Amino acid sequence: SPKDxxxxxxxxxxxxxxxxANYELNDSxxxxxxxxxxxxxxxxxxxxxxxxxxxxxxxxxxxTESMKDVLGFGTYLGFLGQENxxxxxxxxxxxxxxxxxxxxxxxxxxxxxxxxxxxxxYYNFHFQQGKVVSDTLWKGEIxxxxxxxxxxxxxxxxxxxxxxxxxxxxxxxxPFGVNQASQESIDWIGTTSSRKATDKQTSTGLTIDGDLYExxxxxxxxxxxxxxxxxxxxxxxxxxxxxxxxxxxxxxxxIGSYNVKEASAEFSVPLLAGTDYADALNVDLAYRWMDYSxxxxxxxxxLGVNWDINAELKVRASRSKSVRAPTNGELLSQGGTTxxxxxxxxxxxAIDLGTEYRRGNCEIAGMTDDWQxxxxxxxxxxxxxxxxxxxALDAETSFDYTFGFSYTPxxxxxxxxxxxxWNIKINNAITFVDVNTAVRACxxxxxxxxxFCDNFQRDESLDIVSYVAAPINAAVFEAKGVDLxxxxxxxxxxxxxxxxxxxxxxxIHWSSNGTGLATDTDxxxxxxxxxxxxxxxxxxxxxxxxxxxxxxxYRHATVGDVTHTIEDTDFNNIxxxxxxxxxxxxxxxxxxxxxxxxxxxFDRFAPRNPYTYSNNSGLFDSLxxxxxxxxxxxx
Numbered sequence: 001s002p003k004d005x006x007x008x009x010x011x012x013x014x015x016x017x018x019x020x021a022n023y024e025l026n027d028s029x030x031x032x033x034x035x036x037x038x039x040x041x042x043x044x045x046x047x048x049x050x051x052x053x054x055x056x057x058x059x060x061x062x063x064t065e066s067m068k069d070v071l072g073f074g075t076y077l078g079f080l081g082q083e084n085x086x087x088x089x090x091x092x093x094x095x096x097x098x099x100x101x102x103x104x105x106x107x108x109x110x111x112x113x114x115x116x117x118x119x120x121x122y123y124n125f126h127f128q129q130g131k132v133v134s135d136t137l138w139k140g141e142i143x144x145x146x147x148x149x150x151x152x153x154x155x156x157x158x159x160x161x162x163x164x165x166x167x168x169x170x171x172x173x174x175p176f177g178v179n180q181a182s183q184e185s186i187d188w189i190g191t192t193s194s195r196k197a198t199d200k201q202t203s204t205g206l207t208i209d210g211d212l213y214e215x216x217x218x219x220x221x222x223x224x225x226x227x228x229x230x231x232x233x234x235x236x237x238x239x240x241x242x243x244x245x246x247x248x249x250x251x252x253x254x255i256g257s258y259n260v261k262e263a264s265a266e267f268s269v270p271l272l273a274g275t276d277y278a279d280a281l282n283v284d285l286a287y288r289w290m291d292y293s294x295x296x297x298x299x300x301x302x303l304g305v306n307w308d309i310n311a312e313l314k315v316r317a318s319r320s321k322s323v324r325a326p327t328n329g330e331l332l333s334q335g336g337t338t339x340x341x342x343x344x345x346x347x348x349x350a351i352d353l354g355t356e357y358r359r360g361n362c363e364i365a366g367m368t369d370d371w372q373x374x375x376x377x378x379x380x381x382x383x384x385x386x387x388x389x390x391x392a393l394d395a396e397t398s399f400d401y402t403f404g405f406s407y408t409p410x411x412x413x414x415x416x417x418x419x420x421x422w423n424i425k426i427n428n429a430i431t432f433v434d435v436n437t438a439v440r441a442c443x444x445x446x447x448x449x450x451x452f453c454d455n456f457q458r459d460e461s462l463d464i465v466s467y468v469a470a471p472i473n474a475a476v477f478e479a480k481g482v483d484l485x486x487x488x489x490x491x492x493x494x495x496x497x498x499x500x501x502x503x504x505x506x507x508i509h510w511s512s513n514g515t516g517l518a519t520d521t522d523x524x525x526x527x528x529x530x531x532x533x534x535x536x537x538x539x540x541x542x543x544x545x546x547x548x549x550x551x552x553x554y555r556h557a558t559v560g561d562v563t564h565t566i567e568d569t570d571f572n573n574i575x576x577x578x579x580x581x582x583x584x585x586x587x588x589x590x591x592x593x594x595x596x597x598x599x600x601x602f603d604r605f606a607p608r609n610p611y612t613y614s615n616n617s618g619l620f621d622s623l624x625x626x627x628x629x630x631x632x633x634x635x
Contacts, residue, residue: 014040029115037107044100049142049247053087054151054175061153061161062174094181095190098140105133120219121210132199139192142247143240146189151175193246197235204228217281218270225264232257233328250336256328258294279308284318295325295395312408316420319401326393326430330471333389338469339382345440347372354444355519361448366462377463385435385467393430394473400424404483414489423480431475431514435467441474441515452515476513476521482506496543504535523562528574528611529619531556545587554578555619560611575607579621591634599626 018036025031058068071086112126150173152164163170173185205227211219235254244250265287272281284304291297304318345354346362348370362371372378404420433441438455445452451474456467486502510530511523524530533556541548557576564572580602585595599621606612606620 012040012042014038025113025115029113031111031113033109033111035107035109037105039103039105041101041103043102045097046100047091048095048097048140049092050090051092052089054090055085055148056088056175057152058084059154060151061155061172062176062180067176088175090175092142094179094186095140095142098138101137101139103135107131117208117210121208123209124207125205127204129202130200134197136195136197137192138194141191141193141240142189143191143245144247145245146170147173147247150185150189191240191246193238193240195235195237195241195251198233200232200234202230202232212267215270217273220270221268223264223266225262227262228259229262230257230259231328233332244337252334252336254329254333256332258292258325258328258331260293260325261291262288264288277309279310280306281308282306290323290325292325292395294331294391295393298323298325298395298397312410313405314407315405317401317403320399322398322400324396324398326390326395326471329389330430331389331391331393335386335388335469338385338387340385340435340469341381342383342439342464342467343436344373344464345443354440355517357446357448358443361443361445364448365443365458371462373463374461383435383464383467385469387469390470390472393471394428396426396429396473398424398426412488414487414491416485416487418483418485420483421480422483424478426475426477428473429475429477430471430473432469432471433474433514434469435464437515438467438469439464441517441520444517444519474514474516476516477511479510480508482508496541496546499538499540501538501540502535503537504533507532507534526558526562528558528560531558547585547587549583550580551583552578552580560609571609571611574609574611577604577607577620579604593632594629595631596629597627599628600624 016036016038019033020035021033023031056063056071063071108128108130110126110128112124114124115122117123146168149163149165149168149170153161153172153174154164156162161172161174163172169188171182171185171188173189174180174182205225207223207225209223210221212222213220233254233256237251237253240246241251242253267285269283269285270280271283272278274280282305284302284306286302288300289297290299300321300323302318302320304320305316307315309315343350345351345358346365346367349372351359351362351367351369400423402420402422404418406416406418408416433452433455435456438452442448442450442453442456451472455470455472456464459465482505484502484504484506487499488501489497489499491497507525507530509523510525511521513521526532533554535552535554537552537554539550555577558574560569560572560574566572579600581597581599582601583595583597585593587593600623603625604621605624606622612620
């Protein structure tokens with residue numbers, strides 16, 4: 001049964017169909033149609049429901065006197081500060097592992113017309129619509145109110161265990177021991193929940209491109225486009241989820257849309273050709289105007305230079321600005337309830353532990369030197385808040401520049417070597433802010449009037465009484481590095497073609513800052529997810545219809561946390577890792593291809609380290625050596 005095993009990989013069944021057509025109206029114009037449909041079903045499992053500090057009354061019908069002595073009733077102030085209660089932790093294995101099942105359908109179609117406007121100008125007009133519909137079912141859920149109603153049992157006059165509140169057909173639940181609860185109580189408490197979601201995109205656009213004007217070095221080529229796009233989302237949980245009746249946080253419906261109108265122009269301008277200084281020198285210019293119904297008007301642009309010094313050496317550089325608008329989920333999610341403990345940084349024991357601005361901002365808000373939250377506020381375990389989207393979000397902005405060259409020496413036919421430096425910085429990035437981050441950043445900011453302070457409210461006694469956990473535009477991300485690529489082919493007369501390919505990245509810097517405060521910059525260069533070196537290598541052999549590849553993926557040695565020393569942990573260092581795959585395919589003819597493969601040929605598992613096993617995120621192979629086979633036949 002699902003209780004007895006865990007899945008290494010989530011089962012997935014998928015069916016894909018596609019249909020494309022093209023119809024020539026005449027020599028210069030044609031209609032085109034593209035369509036695809038895919039359906040998939042998947043399932044997964046998680047642990048059985050976990051209960052923490054369940055209130056157990058000393059009058060519970062399933063408690064014996066000896067059990068009361070063992071549990072300590074009457075000997076100390078137990079759960080809720082009362083002698084007649086204790087808090088019980090347990091895994092509700094009687095309900096089995098919680099199960100997740102999803103049916104998903106993805107469909108898309110494009111219809112359009114394309115052709116020639118003249119000898120030098122071309123056009124393409126299209127209309128496109130795509131949709132993803134998913135039905136999700138969660139099994140093994142618990143009706144919270146019924147659970148606690150059934151948990152609170154007593155003995156009736158005849159000595160039978162019954163619910164203290166017998167309404168709604170309550171059947172008492174025995175929480176003491178494994179599988180002691182009756183099937184009737186399990187059926188009365190257990191339930192399933194579901195959600196139906198639809199994501200839909202509709203777009204239409206026109207592109208015109210051609211040669212604009214002839215210069216001595218060649219024609220200026222240009223492309224102009226206009227596009228309209230609409231993104232719609234609809235996610236409807238069932239009543240159990242939307243009313244908070246099942247164990248877990250409240251989940252509310254998400255319904256909304258936004259649209260964007262775009263116009264762009266691109267130019268490639270040849271400045272030099274066939275000179276002593278350049279085989280070719282081109283400047284590329286691009287500009288895009290965007291009007292989002294959700295985030296307002298923005299623009300993006302690019303300036304690039306491509307310099308072919310000669311047939312062997314080519315140099316390139318670019319500078320650009322990019323924009324990402326917030327998604328429907330980030331804007332409109334109604335979320336639900338969330339619970340968190342809260343540290344009030346303006347309390348007397350924390351007011352001097354932040355930035356130089358904390359004390360002054362706290363005093364502006366009314367918290368003096370000796371202020372601290374009320375005793376009732378401090379005694380609470382968790383505080384209820386709202387988790388939701390933010391319809392005031394703006395677009396993210398990224399500025400980046402690149403510089404690189406490629407070298408193809410004529411003495412070694414086919415050899416190519418490229419190097420590209422890149423530098424990316426994202427400002428005003430959208431980041432999810434929890435209540436403790438909001439409270440801290442509110443008072444640690446230079447100005448007390450900031451976005452973080454809007455995410456929580458205080459009452460007349462200055463206790464924090466409500467909060468919203470939501471995304472805001474505050475984060476900053478910076479990354480820079482070098483990409484290196486090598487391609488070396490070797491052709492033989494009798495034994496086919498061999499080739500060596502290498503694609504490698506050296507990470508110079510990677511940092512993130514979730515609030516924009518200088519003290520919150522997190523430099524993670526060289527940590528497990530961001531190694532200094534990564535490489536993908538391929539050794540290939542093609543002979544007649546046979547194609548073989550030996551493919552390797554390499555990750556340089558890293559650390560779990562760049563700030564840790566041996567005094568913090570003795571398992572911070574994570575060794576390098578390389579995994580090799582072997583792939584082989586054979587084309588019997590133009591219609592039939594058969595392929596075989598061995599993944600992780602040398603059966604390399606992740607390095608034995610707590611970081612790699614608790615936060616792997618697909619960085620290392622977790623299955624070990626595996627085999628696969630397949631074939632393709634074209635009718």
